[in-house]
Amino acid sequence: MKNLSILGSTGSIGRQALEVVAAYPERFRVVGLAAGRNIRLLTAQARRFRPAVVAVADEGCYGELRAELAGTGITVMAGEEGLLAVATHAAAKQVLVAVVGAAGIAPTLAAIDAGKEIALANKETLVAAGHLVTARAKKAGVPLVPVDSEHSAIFQCLGGRRHPGLARIILTASGGPFLELPLERLAEVTAAEALSHPSWRMGEKVTVDSATLMNKGLEVIEAHWFFGLDYDRIGVVIHPGSIVHSMVEMVDGSILAQLGPADMRLPIAYALAHPERLAGPWPRLGELAGLSLRFLPVEAQRFPALALAYEMGRRGGTWPAVMNAANEVAVAAFLAGRIRFTDIIRIVAAVCGHYGGGEDPSPDLPAVLAADAWARRKAEEFIAEVKMT
Numbered sequence: 001m002k003n004l005s006i007l008g009s010t011g012s013i014g015r016q017a018l019e020v021v022a023a024y025p026e027r028f029r030v031v032g033l034a035a036g037r038n039i040r041l042l043t044a045q046a047r048r049f050r051p052a053v054v055a056v057a058d059e060g061c062y063g064e065l066r067a068e069l070a071g072t073g074i075t076v077m078a079g080e081e082g083l084l085a086v087a088t089h090a091a092a093k094q095v096l097v098a099v100v101g102a103a104g105i106a107p108t109l110a111a112i113d114a115g116k117e118i119a120l121a122n123k124e125t126l127v128a129a130g131h132l133v134t135a136r137a138k139k140a141g142v143p144l145v146p147v148d149s150e151h152s153a154i155f156q157c158l159g160g161r162r163h164p165g166l167a168r169i170i171l172t173a174s175g176g177p178f179l180e181l182p183l184e185r186l187a188e189v190t191a192a193e194a195l196s197h198p199s200w201r202m203g204e205k206v207t208v209d210s211a212t213l214m215n216k217g218l219e220v221i222e223a224h225w226f227f228g229l230d231y232d233r234i235g236v237v238i239h240p241g242s243i244v245h246s247m248v249e250m251v252d253g254s255i256l257a258q259l260g261p262a263d264m265r266l267p268i269a270y271a272l273a274h275p276e277r278l279a280g281p282w283p284r285l286g287e288l289a290g291l292s293l294r295f296l297p298v299e300a301q302r303f304p305a306l307a308l309a310y311e312m313g314r315r316g317g318t319w320p321a322v323m324n325a326a327n328e329v330a331v332a333a334f335l336a337g338r339i340r341f342t343d344i345i346r347i348v349a350a351v352c353g354h355y356g357g358g359e360d361p362s363p364d365l366p367a368v369l370a371a372d373a374w375a376r377r378k379a380e381e382f383i384a385e386v387k388m389t
């Protein structure tokens with residue numbers, strides 16, 4: 001029996017993780033749940049899975065959550081303190097970090113320092129603070145297991161260990177809903193169109209990131225930290241259909257790939273049960289005859305986010321945190337109808353272009369958070385200047 005805390009239990013990854021837990025009640029027990037503000041779902045999850053502690057990040061929701069769970073014996077908390085309590089709960093063996101955005105940094109570091117195994121879905125944490133997360137995990141001797149399907153694929157291909165014969169990794173990208181849209185139409189696309197991903201059903205932020213390919217850019221930086229590889233050993237190829245979830249190329253030229261359905265329950269289950277495999281309730285690829293795999297190069301003009309992410313990743317220090325924070329703000333502004341789709345990466349690039357810090361290659365947490373806060377303010381300034389006519 002493995003005791004789990006889940007941060008972001010009401011989100012796409014969190015809900016699917018609870019489906020895996022529900023399918024294997026003899027293997028997994030939930031001891032902590034945390035979410036942002038979706039009290040209704042969090043209450044239902046708490047009633048069903050009976051954790052010891054439940055937390056809601058939005059402090060304004062605390063009273064309602066406490067009232068909903070009165071008499072259950074479940075400890076109810078709120079705010080950053082609540083998130084940290086769930087992340088470090090004494091009974092938890094592993095913490096699944098599935099909150100979205102830089103909000104994942106502090107609880108991930110706290111969980112590591114408390115000696116918890118980490119299943120990391122939240123890529124923004126590694127992007128902004130990869131040097132801190134990996135150093136602290138090494139020091140604490142806790143495993144960091146990827147949940148992102150691409151990184152899980154690489155992790156699976158390498159058998160969960162650093163392989164001396166590894167030459168490079170190749171991340172696959174579906175290309176999102178605008179892969180074949182005429183370039184001049186990109187500025188007009190709506191949030192609804194950006195949210196209709198051809199192969200994955202995910203939270204809104206990661207879905208928009210998939211449409212700009214910033215998601216792949218974030219994943220390149222995530223892979224740099226997860227697998228300890230230089231950026232010139234991390235490649236990206238477009239693979240519409242999302243069947244090959246990523247590949248590794250060995251020094252002898254052999255390429256190993258992991259194939260599977262576009263269903264996050266598989267990598268989530270692998271992160272929770274590794275090195276064992278669970279049969280699971282998810283679909284299979286099934287009959288392979290007739291299946292064809294298509295790979296295309298990334299069109300730089302269509303997807304400027306990818307080159308930007310490589311550049312910020314190579315610069316290191318606080319640059320990736322700045323890029324990530326600006327992107328979070330710009331994506332939220334696009335979803336709110338305040339800017340156009342093509343403004344997202346234009347604004348992120350402009351924020352990076354105005355950043356004057358970043359010379360420390362190994363910034364501490366306050367420096368990372370200060371860079372993040374600066375980038376959010378700067379992105380808001382640029383957004384305020386956008387004319388939508």
Ligand SMILES: NC(=O)c1ccc[n+]([C@@H]2O[C@H](COP(=O)([O-])OP(=O)(O)OC[C@H]3O[C@@H](n4cnc5c(N)ncnc54)[C@H](OP(=O)(O)O)[C@@H]3O)[C@@H](O)[C@H]2O)c1
Pocket residue numbers: 007008009010011012013014034035036037038039057083098099100101103121122123124147148149200201202203204205206264
């Ligand atoms: N979805 C996927 O298939 C997928 C695949 C690979 C990687 N990922 C990564 O996994 C992470 C989660 O993605 P998602 O698609 O599951 O996102 P999502 O559906 O938007 O869910 C986000 C979760 O985070 C919670 N949350 C938001 N702000 C918070 C805060 N300040 N403090 C604490 N919790 C907060 C939300 O709570 P409320 O709903 O209660 O507000 C929700 O539970 C992202 O980093 C994403 O890039 C996702």
